[in-house]
Amino acid sequence: xxxxxxxxxxxxxxxxxxxxxxxxxxxxxxxxxxxxxxxxxxxxxxxxxxxxxxxxxxxxxxxxxxxxxxxxxxxxxxxxxxxxxxxxxxxxxxxxxxxxxxxxxxxxxxxxxxxxxxxxxxxxxxxxxxxxxxxxxxxxxxxxxxxxxxxxxxxxxxxxxxxxxxxxxxxxxxxxxxxxxxxxxxxxxxxxxxxxxxxxxxxxxxxxxxxxxxxxxxxxxxxxxxxxxxxxxxxxxxxxxxxxxxxxxxxxxxxxxxxxxxxxxxxxxxxxxxxxxxxxxxxxxxxxxxxxxxxxxxxxxxxxxxxxxxxxxxxxxxxxxxxxxxxxxxxxxxxxxxxxxxxxxxxxxxxxxxxxxxxxxxxxxxxxxxxxxxxxxxxxxxxxxxxxxxxxxxxxxxxx
Numbered sequence: 001x002x003x004x005x006x007x008x009x010x011x012x013x014x015x016x017x018x019x020x021x022x023x024x025x026x027x028x029x030x031x032x033x034x035x036x037x038x039x040x041x042x043x044x045x046x047x048x049x050x051x052x053x054x055x056x057x058x059x060x061x062x063x064x065x066x067x068x069x070x071x072x073x074x075x076x077x078x079x080x081x082x083x084x085x086x087x088x089x090x091x092x093x094x095x096x097x098x099x100x101x102x103x104x105x106x107x108x109x110x111x112x113x114x115x116x117x118x119x120x121x122x123x124x125x126x127x128x129x130x131x132x133x134x135x136x137x138x139x140x141x142x143x144x145x146x147x148x149x150x151x152x153x154x155x156x157x158x159x160x161x162x163x164x165x166x167x168x169x170x171x172x173x174x175x176x177x178x179x180x181x182x183x184x185x186x187x188x189x190x191x192x193x194x195x196x197x198x199x200x201x202x203x204x205x206x207x208x209x210x211x212x213x214x215x216x217x218x219x220x221x222x223x224x225x226x227x228x229x230x231x232x233x234x235x236x237x238x239x240x241x242x243x244x245x246x247x248x249x250x251x252x253x254x255x256x257x258x259x260x261x262x263x264x265x266x267x268x269x270x271x272x273x274x275x276x277x278x279x280x281x282x283x284x285x286x287x288x289x290x291x292x293x294x295x296x297x298x299x300x301x302x303x304x305x306x307x308x309x310x311x312x313x314x315x316x317x318x319x320x321x322x323x324x325x326x327x328x329x330x331x332x333x334x335x336x337x338x339x340x341x342x343x344x345x346x347x348x349x350x351x352x353x354x355x356x357x358x359x360x361x362x363x364x365x366x367x368x369x370x371x372x373x374x375x376x377x378x379x380x381x382x383x384x385x386x387x388x389x390x391x392x393x394x395x396x397x398x399x400x
Contacts, residue, residue: 012137017103018086019141022077024067028060031096035079036063038102042124049127050161051380055317056357065284071277073111078141080104080125080134103129106138110149114255114268119146120155123189135189143193143389152390153264156195158186161380163202173200173383175261178362180383187383195385199261201359202368204376208318208346208353211375215340215347218373222337226294230303230334232341234292236349239279243293244272246302250293251275254324259361263384286312290349292342294325294334303329306338308346308356315350320358323367336370343374 011019022035040060047057067075085101109120121142125135139156146154160180164170170179171187178200180187190197239247248270255268282289287309294304306323325334346353359382360367 011141013080013134014132016083017080017134018083019078019080019137020086022067022079022105025064028064033060033064034096034099035077035102035105036060036067038079038097038099039063039077039105039107041099042102042105042126045126046124047159050159052161055314055355056319059285059311059313062285065281068284069277069281072113072274073109075110076108076145078106078108078138080129080138104134104138106142108142108145110146110151111268115266116150117152118155118265119149119151119153121146122156125185130185135185136193139189139193143387147389152388154195154387154389155263155265156190156385158184158190158383158385159203159380160184160187160383163200163378163381171197173197173261173362175199175259175361175363178202178381178383180381190385193387195387196262197383198263198386199259199384200362201382201384202362202378203357203359203380203382204368204371205379206320206356206358206371206374206376208355209351210343210347214375215344218336219340219344222333222340225333226337227332229297230294230329230332230337231297232292232294232338234290234341234345236290236345237279237283237288239275239291241272243302244275247291247293247305248272248275250302250305250324250326251278251322253326254322257324257327259364261361261363261384263386264388282309288312290342290345292338292345294329294338296329304334304338306335306342308342310350310353315352316354318346318350318353318356320356335367336373339370339374 013019023032025032025036027033028036037060040058040063044054044057047054067077079102081097082101085097104125107122111118121139123135123138143154164179164181166179169182171182172179174196180197180200251270252267289310290308292306293302296303304325307321309319309321311317323335323339358371360371
């Protein structure tokens with residue numbers, strides 16, 4: 001792909017703006033990475049608008065790494081650029097568009113090893129460029145590309161800085177748990193184009209360090225219930241080869257055992273190779289991680305796990321990612337057991353850590369209760385939107 005691509009077909013953008021597919025580069029500092037840097041800049045702007053900080057904003061390396069890894073999903077990125085900046089970028093030695101020449105972007109993702117009925121699409125528009133039809137044009141493009149590829153279920157997501165009370169100013173998820181503001185730009189766009197709010201995740205934050213007495217009390221209680229049948233193992237920045245298959249089972253079961261609301265999402269199988277790919281992708285983004293697992297000692301298999309991701313260039317920020325207890329091992333306080341052990345490891349590994357961000361389905365009352373007990377507080381919501389555009393084939397996804 002050339003460093004500055006030719007404009008894509010007309011999609012109904014306002015005059016003076018053109019759409020191009022983001023050129024790929026092998027380094028975020030290369031001239032060809034101008035679009036990736038712009039995507040990160042837009043994400044930073046929207047995160048600050050939504051949450052008041054950029055803790056969860058994509059960095060250029062995150063955009064680059066995601067596009068480099070396409071083993072399990074086909075991904076595309078498009079950017080909306082000021083036409084004059086794009087015109088000036090053509091020719092020998094010409095400068096590339098600057099980050100503020102890009103006013104919007106679209107990310108498309110199509111799983112290729114499972115859930116092949118599903119197409120994900122995420123349009124983002126700078127605040128200064130909204131209400132001009134750009135978001136609608138990007139959404140329509142994404143829908144067309146997905147349906148042309150045979151996808152019958154479309155999925156998108158929006159982030160919100162607060163959860164409104166029930167009433168006319170709120171949209172309630174089809175699960176009956178969780179709401180988003182009806183006047184939020186992303187919610188308005190989704191509703192106007194026929195998407196249903198299928199699930200709401202609570203975004204929660206935890207201040208660090210967690211008081212030692214809180215971890216000590218909850219850890220002791222969890223160990224007393226789990227008994228000698230379970231022991232925890234904690235790994236830093238690696239998954240030992242001897243446990244990669246078991247970890248793959250846990251990641252697979254995240255797609256079947258964790259609540260997905262009305263989202264038509266079926267099993268997403270993992271194997272040891274995919275676990276190693278996940279580790280490699282984190283390294284490519286400049287991330288470390290802590291993973292604590294609970295081993296079922298009698299069978300020498302893993303029963304639970306939890307993951308903390310650590311952006312190395314933002315040591316104050318920690319992302320709590322997957323936590324799962326296999327259904328057959330629930331009721332033994334293993335969720336609390338692994339979370340406490342991982343937070344204790346975090347205290348020693350990252351003393352400069354100041355806050356942890358996480359998300360949990362609002363209907364997942366058990367995991368939310370664990371988080372609240374540890375000190376997590378509500379900090380907004382993430383919304384899952386879905387639109388059906390055709391009949392799924394046999395065995396595709398779940399029945400919503």
